[in-house]
Amino acid sequence: NNSAQDDQISNNGQQTAFQWQITGNPQLRIMPSQGAQLKQWTFGNGIFTFRWVPDRQFLVYDVNNDKNVQETYFHTTADGGKETLLIAAKAKVFRRFGDCINNDNIVFTSTKKQV
Numbered sequence: 001n002n003s004a005q006d007d008q009i010s011n012n013g014q015q016t017a018f019q020w021q022i023t024g025n026p027q028l029r030i031m032p033s034q035g036a037q038l039k040q041w042t043f044g045n046g047i048f049t050f051r052w053v054p055d056r057q058f059l060v061y062d063v064n065n066d067k068n069v070q071e072t073y074f075h076t077t078a079d080g081g082k083e084t085l086l087i088a089a090k091a092k093v094f095r096r097f098g099d100c101i102n103n104d105n106i107v108f109t110s111t112k113k114q115v
Contacts, residue, residue, distance in 0.1 A: 002022060025045055073108075095111075096109045
């Protein structure tokens with residue numbers, strides 16, 4: 001599927017984030033609302049999903065880099081300048097992203113208790 005999916009506009013209206021599957025793996029891409037150059041933020045085996053956090057200054061997304069359906073979660077600034085690992089993938093632990101509750105908390109389901 002070569003179409004943009006799950007588009008979400010930033011809180012300030014200056015950017016739109018979406019998934020785009022061109023080479024077989026859905027990647028996170030950002031486009032300024034003024035129509036400037038499209039930027040690809042993720043590379044590799046693709047993302048599952050993403051969400052702007054409520055203040056819309058950051059994005060949270062989950063990836064499956066090892067192709068084992070064991071997700072890794074990242075937090076990135078809205079300009080793509082800083083990426084932070086939130087939750088690393090673990091062997092035999094399966095997670096599914098839910099949503100961003102606020103700027104500091106995300107919700108997900110897991111086959112293992114998280115602390």
